[in-house]
Amino acid sequence: MNKHEHxxxxxxxxxxxxxxxxxxxxxxxxxxxxxxxxxxxxxMVSLFVVVFFLASRYVGRRKGIEEDExxxxxxxxxxxSALFALILVVLASPMIMSGTAVxxxxxxxxxxWLTFYAIACAxxxxxxxxAVTVFHHWRDRR
Numbered sequence: 116m117n118k119h120e121h122x123x124x125x126x127x128x129x130x131x132x133x134x135x136x137x138x139x140x141x142x143x144x145x146x147x148x149x150x151x152x153x154x155x156x157x158x159m160v161s162l163f164v165v166v167f168f169l170a171s172r173y174v175g176r177r178k179g180i181e182e183d184e185x186x187x188x189x190x191x192x193x194x195x196s197a198l199f200a201l202i203l204v205v206l207a208s209p210m211i212m213s214g215t216a217v218x219x220x221x222x223x224x225x226x227x228w229l230t231f232y233a234i235a236c237a238x239x240x241x242x243x244x245x246a247v248t249v250f251h252h253w254r255d256r257r
Contacts, residue, residue: 116256117252119186119248120248120253122171123252125170125171127249129166129170130242130245133167137235140156141235153225153228153231157227189248189255193245193247193248197241197243198240200239200243201239204239
């Protein structure tokens, strides 16, 4: 397994775990009393960012080939897939939530909810990018 595939597995695992936490927090954050619910989530986001970048640096220090042409091709495919997923989730999720292009529920939400929703959208795109990278590296090894 080369460096890029190893890093993609790390990003996929951590991204999906963090995305599931954010989705849980978004779905249950309104039921929790007070603004303290979002403070805990903000601390968790900070912890995730620190752990993610430390793990990325650790995995990236492995010896081996830095990058070859196939890694660049896979990176381009994964980047386009992530951009498409981000556009799709940002445009489609309001319609899924309320059936209209601008949901009334989003207007009445707290600013913290909207912040975590934007982070969840970005994490979804990052997870898609990592999954596409893992798939293409796995396919190449077959």
